[in-house]
Amino acid sequence: MTLAMTQEPVRETGPDTILEMRGITKTFPGVNALDNVNLAVRAGEIHAVVGENGAGKSTLMKVLSGVYPHGDYSGEIYFLGTECKFRDIADSEKAGIVIIHQELALVPLLSIAENIFLGNEPAKNGIIDWHASFSRTRALLKKVGLKESPNTLITDLGVGKQQLVEIAKALSKEVKLLILDEPTASLNESDSDALLALLKEFRAQGISSILISHKLNEILKVADSITILRDGATVDNLDCHAQKVDEDRIIRSMVGRELADRYPKRTPRIGDPIFEVKNWVVYHKEHADRQMIKGIDLNVRKGEIVGIAGLMGSGRTELAMSIFGRSYGQKISGQVKLHGKEIDVSTIDKAMRAGIAYVTEDRKNYGLVLIDDIMHNVTLANLPGVSRNGVIDDGKEQTVAHKYRRDLNIRCSSVFQQAVNLSGGNQQKVVLSKWLFTGPEILILDEPTRGIDVGAKYEIYTIIARLAEEGKGIIVISSEMPELLGISDRIYVMNEGRMVGEMPTKEASQEKIMRAIMRSWDK
């Protein structure tokens, strides 16, 4: 039956539609990542997909490219008139769909030619035909306008050129539909322009592209049509030639969601500034010449929840981690003050003792010892608090673990349960417990509700509100703007390592935040 269905040609789509995704639904435990999403791409067009972080763009592209194989999602994909059931990326590439990810997937210590033909080497009986691979690479590099020898190692190329190598690699696979996920995120302006020009050239040759980008000005320059996703659903479909489309129109669709009662009510009691950062400068942890944080000032008052908004890659995590004991970056300069006195945050230990806590955005890799139990995770950052002369007091440790289990409502069979077996929300509560037990005055929460279901989110918000009530200063970094608007008292907007806006939440809106980001790019 299945076989017959696969082979049956489908003629429902228009003659010039090469891709149609219909009713795509994909769920992760506790989250509906995609809910009945539709996407249609015509032959020879540049189709932009936009939406906030977490709207489901990347998930949709993973479904399309076979990262999530057929059966992992529901819905249908038609490509060039046939239904496709991709089992993996190789399958979708064979059909002519090639995805270029945000993080480039090149092997740094191999040459351009080796990378382009990786896994697809021109070979006879397993012996690589280097001559063919070089001459074909040369032809491909010419197509994408990259003047480099096929022998050059990837590590010797800049990010912009690496991006072109990725595209050349896609061309080597006889691509019919090219998907680019945030291709210009790490490119400078001239590189970005060159890339967009290349996409237009492909369009002239009949190759369609799907372009995922936050930079609406770029999208408006090249896109023929735009699909807008919000909360895992298609909310709008714009044809750039049939109607007038501008940034405001797109932003309205992107954020136009009603704010229900998803945040606990609280009356902020805000005191004097307790925490100040002045002229904070940080360089990239590996590339010493790349400035990541470009002179940032910020302050937090007693009992205040301060939000930091921004897109991915805007430098928010880098800012937080560099303040927290220089756990990110190098050549760090600037001042950190607590209660008006400058404090030393040069090591994590010192930052902790000064009263700063940082709750990571990546709790599995940076927050928890997953193979260890809840109790040990809770006390890890403050073992002296449960020990005397270096000897751990078991009873005291258990009392502490039980206290936080009760206070934060960690749902588990016992405090001896391994952290790996907890749900995302409960894991987050364990990480929060760990930091609360260090008795911080300033809590920096990085994406505190990422990957957590709605119910647990509300609990986390309640905990945050309670901590502010207790007079702590709280910084919340979040990519979900409604969340920031819902819980914070004041919002900083960050982009490309700079603060590009600051507003009291009362006067803030998603449009305002987005505009602040867009304006900073236009400058």
Next chain:
Amino acid sequence: MAQQTLASEEPRQHRSLASFVKSNIREYGMLLSLILIMVFFQFMTGGTLLKPLNLTNLILQNSYIVIMALGMMLIIVAGHIDLSVGSVCGFIGAVAAVLIVQYHIHWIPVTVFCLALGAGIGAMQGYFVAFWKIPAFIVTLAGMLVFKGLALYILKGQSVGPFPVPFQRMSSGFLPDAAAGLIEAFNTTSFVIGLAVTVLVIYFNVNERRGQQEHGLVEEPFIFFLGRNILVAAGFILFSYLMASYKGLPNVLIVMFALIVLYAFVTSSMTIGRRIYALGGNEKAARLSGIKTHRLTFYTFTNMGLLAGLAGLIFAARLNTATPKAGLGFELDVIAACFIGGASASGGVGKVVGAVIGAFVMGVMNNGMSILGVGIDLQQVIKGLVLLAAVFLDVYYKNKA
């Protein structure tokens, strides 16, 4: 999802015996297999294995492996490996021999110096691993070659000995009997010490269980608790009786036992031990929790060097000579002991007691097969297979759980 959460929230106060055995199969399984192996060889050798003389030999033969396994367990838990311990062991023995025998320096300062030298060697290797991020495998492989060569160099390719008697006693001496002659051919003091230790161990176990009861956290069914303690008590008493009826407790056994207790305590009850487990379990998370992970790694290697030095002295004292071949292949026995004892190659998992049991599994097999006259060739094959089988079972049960 919601159902799962509910299920896991149910209290598990009345866990069945079967499920307890299942979740603790690793710890009981190890002890059980050591007992089975001992019973097997006791039977096959016609009772020679547990004869007082042989039992004493078994302890003496394995003391240095056990001592090094304590340090190796910490290294493996921290997520590293140390291949140099055999060579360091041989090198320290050689240094001691040259200083005492050829330079006639008193053995006490030499012992102190050699322990410090061992720690220094460990610190040096730890420095490259911890602060320069060079994989421990490479650093200690280099160390293995360097110290093997240095031992040969300072011994000029020859054996150096014998040692003065007090130095030998460190390894081959026995606890003197304060009540000598009270019972003929029986070291009463040793037996009494054995009994006292038994009582202490039982006392601590009961105390721990009472503490668990207070917090309502008893997991082990009472019958298991009882059985385990009876077994431990019987083992201890039988052991001290057997030892007492030969020459008594060897000095090295006392050193070894004290170290086992110390390291078990440090790993289970001290902050530094807890931090090593966190470091091996997730280095990034440990670092972001304010743990000085580099320094901690450095300490574990320094500690390993110190223990390798001690093992080298004990081994030299036992042979009463330092030979260029001393320590050859010890690292393999030590590492095997840790993995048989339940350590995980990816770090974060492993217990000191496990490493000790693992060392004795290897030791009893070596000893038993030698008594049976199994050739050195087949012995290696069998030991290799046992190592693989132990780790395979570990992985198998982990996947099943």
